[in-house]
Amino acid sequence: MRQRAETIPTPEEVEIFITGAVHSPASRTARAAAGIFIEDGNPSCKGKCIPVAGEQSQYAAELFRVAALEATKITHRDTILTITSTQTHIMEAMNKKLPDWELEGWVDVKHRDVLRCLAAELKARRARTTFKIAAPASPEKAWCLKASILAKQSARNRVEERWDLTLPPNTALPGMRLQGNRQHVFYRSIREIKDRNRTPRPSTLKMLDAVRKDVEAAFGRYVTDADIWLALTAKDLLPRTTQFLWKGLHKAHRIGNYWNHIPECGDRAICQECGVLEDLEHILLRCTSPGQNIVWQTAETLWRRKKKSGP
Ligand SMILES: [Zn+2]
Incomplete structure (x- = not known):
């Protein structure tokens, strides 16, 4: 039996x-x-920073999952537990989606580590566990708000936490069920195993970091690698534009260093106008070649026209 550092001593119901x-x-x-709140003065009330350093911003669902996990971990397994929140994420995950996730071996499930641990903790409980949604303007809603205050304090103080x-x-259950699963699930599972052994290209990682920093500086919003790749598939972009941006993120355009690897073509790597190594940033933003201003002015005119005709 695993030792628990802290458990709520109440034997009956919490x-x-x-x-x-x-x-x-x-x-x-x-x-x-x-954030978790039980009652005023209870030492187990707390806020706890989530461990994934990179994916902090948009995953409200993830926050509720880790909060539910913490609530389950600190409660004695023989105590009847009700977990109340203002959102349906966790209730839907555990009551509706869990059987499918287990059948499919958790393939393609985001933040599966936390969810899998939560499901295992719930199974290890000997007493009943119920998920509840706080009704608007109810006392439960006010207590959820107190949990939110604790979470905000913790996020503001940025205290690193250990999550078991x-x-x-x-x-x-280890693995996935062979009977009753569909072929595309097996295919995705094989892709996941292959992707795990794949090393990302250093130049792609650099570009993703640069994009992330620029988006944060311009819009104050943290974006993950997945957000950036997904943005390329926006319906507003034509396929050729998507291809151009995709190549740009991979540094796969035939410019700059690309020519240094081809015999007798090394001179093409250098911008003839400025005398520096060409890359996409130089061509689009920094090059002093005549005509660059005209391109940007035309783009601005088109952009403004689109804005006027927009909703
Ligand atoms: Zn140039």
């Missing part, structure tokens, strides 16, 4: 209010935390 909050100050990376995602023994 209701825990959970929520999540994001603190995103200007020019600093956003920090997210989960060890699964209790004999609670989680």
